[in-house]
């Protein structure tokens with residue numbers, strides 16, 4: 001890759017990147033094929049994971065019909081919690097253990113797919129809950145071998161969880177979001193039917209769309225893989241390897257699609273071209289960040305979501321305060337990219353160009369402002385909260401937000417510009433409001 005300055009080899013950095021991807025099926029009507037897919041994977045008794053809302057909707061009915069048609073025995077678990085916790089992961093794992101399933105199917109958003117990954121893991125390789133959880137909160141113990149086949153069917157155009165080996169949850173005792181990250185958790189097959197997104201409310205499309213956009217932006221601007229230390233053994237190379245030429249391909253196209261379609265997909269549920277485009281972008285960004293990893297906006301989002309007090313956005317369950325994942329990410333993003341731009345100005349400017357900004361006559365020195373400006377305009381146009389303050393936080397919350405974010409070392413290490421607690425405080429302060 002001598003042609004690409006961004007990936008110049010360094011003395012102690014890695015020279016190799018690897019690509020692991022889920023098998024993918026994409027298109028309207030693809031959910032009708034899940035039964036046959038499960039049969040092809042040798043699944044005879046499946047656990048079907050969903051949540052109480054999605055469980056009563058068309059996509060789950062379609063999957064159930066296709067499982068019946070293929071003669072596959074199954075049990076439904078619809079008690080997945082939106083924004084899962086260690087407690088809800090444990091309950092799901094217990095269901096999976098008792099059910100003696102030989103395969104898993106998840107139909108829903110990121111919470112459903114992530115819960116299914118965790119249940120599959122703990123039922124296949126039982127251990128103390130904290131064993132596989134990311135360090136420093138957990139022990140980050142390697143998973144001993146493969147888990148059971150998992151077919152993941154996303155119903156929102158957001159998390160990209162169908163293509164990653166990451167399962168995110170709230171650890172209740174610490175009021176902190178963390179996760180389990182391992183190649184073994186990546187679903188065997190993703191089945192993506194874009195018609196699932198046609199009935200989503202605008203606010204859900206906006207929040208999940210910004211998650212997609214930020215996956216692509218963060219993966220594109222992540223520390224290059226050539227600057228991450230070479231692993232001691234090949235299999236110790238982290239899943240989040242840093243930006244690499246393969247992830248760049250997905251990021252560029254995901255950014256172009258998000259620039260074209262995000263506003264349109266939010267404004268008009270009948271604009272199927274836009275909603276299909278965002279679903280495809282979510283998949284591309286999921287593949288990209290599954291190989292390169294995200295950094296600062298996601299690292300900062302965990303405490304924004306975890307410490308929420310009164311925020312109850314429309315389009316989401318109203319029984320308890322919640323800051324949906326995509327919102328908790330994007331409220332940090334303009335300030336975060338202003339901070340990281342100096343580490344790779346040309347990349348930040350290119351990202352703005354891909355999102356549709358006319359960058360003629362601009363230089364790398366403008367890139368942080370230009371990219372932040374574009375993000376802010378998109379947030380305003382789609383009804384996102386006005387920064388971290390718009391979710392209900394103030395100056396006095398900054399130390400707590402910093403403490404939560406600083407725990408996310410796996411993500412912070414992927415930032416192109418080194419981050420310490422002081423700089424996190426500055427970025428949160430700059431993220432309080434944008435307009």
Ligand SMILES: [Fe+2]
Pocket residue numbers: 159211215298325329
């Ligand atoms: Fe995300």
